[in-house]
Amino acid sequence: MRKKLAAGNWKMNGLKSNLGEVSALTEAHPSPACDVLLCPPATLIGAMAEAAGGKLAVGGQDCHMNESGAHTGDISAQMIADAGGSYVIVGHSERRADHHESDLIVRAKAEAAIGAGLIAVICVGETEAQRDGEQTLDVIGEQLAGSVPDGATAANCVIAYEPVWAIGTGRTPTLEQIAEVHDFMRNTLVARFADAGNGMRLLYGGSVKPSNAEEIFATSNVDGALVGGASLKASDFGAIIAALEAS
Numbered sequence: 001m002r003k004k005l006a007a008g009n010w011k012m013n014g015l016k017s018n019l020g021e022v023s024a025l026t027e028a029h030p031s032p033a034c035d036v037l038l039c040p041p042a043t044l045i046g047a048m049a050e051a052a053g054g055k056l057a058v059g060g061q062d063c064h065m066n067e068s069g070a071h072t073g074d075i076s077a078q079m080i081a082d083a084g085g086s087y088v089i090v091g092h093s094e095r096r097a098d099h100h101e102s103d104l105i106v107r108a109k110a111e112a113a114i115g116a117g118l119i120a121v122i123c124v125g126e127t128e129a130q131r132d133g134e135q136t137l138d139v140i141g142e143q144l145a146g147s148v149p150d151g152a153t154a155a156n157c158v159i160a161y162e163p164v165w166a167i168g169t170g171r172t173p174t175l176e177q178i179a180e181v182h183d184f185m186r187n188t189l190v191a192r193f194a195d196a197g198n199g200m201r202l203l204y205g206g207s208v209k210p211s212n213a214e215e216i217f218a219t220s221n222v223d224g225a226l227v228g229g230a231s232l233k234a235s236d237f238g239a240i241i242a243a244l245e246a247s
């Protein structure tokens, strides 16, 4: 049985003054029936882990593929773990676009994350032009093949399907479209990893809100969500957690 996961990605938002949202969240959901993860900017990982007091997991939004060295401005997976993180997002479409990260780079980052004992949340997703060109499943298949390392297991990897055109736009695919991609990802992962592929959690991300969470969580092979904007407020993220618990 896959344990559901509600994951929040704060992106480049949040200062120490926003950590009150974490206490509000853990007070409202002291022992959730699903796993809960928040990925703040790197500057807040330590303070958030402290504020969370083990009641929710904290993670990074990216890591370098190397353990240490001359990489100004980067942080390693080991550093995220050292700061109190237990997950790291890799291959988010904003990193793939802004920092030209290829599948090969994403795979190396996922390997570094796993090597440091973190759970890698590996993101895939098509652009609007690719969906319009009916290339969605080809693109997702290619990204999974290229970005997910051979050592992936249900315990060390989570896959997030985030259509690029649905991120921060208020637009979401139809439930049939989400099911089509999630079923395809499940079959692809089972074909490659057998039982482990069946155990990996598949998150949907892109304009998840309290108002659409319930129907998305009822969709085939959706084991949770990777939430951007709606994870910044404890009340919104809490409502999404409640919808996942009830699903």
Ligand SMILES: O=C(CO)COP(=O)(O)O
Pocket: 009, 092, 162, 166, 167, 168, 169, 170, 205, 206, 207, 208, 226, 227, 228, 229, 230
């Ligand atoms: O990119 C996302 C999470 O990683 C989704 O962002 P939004 O929920 O703001 O659309």
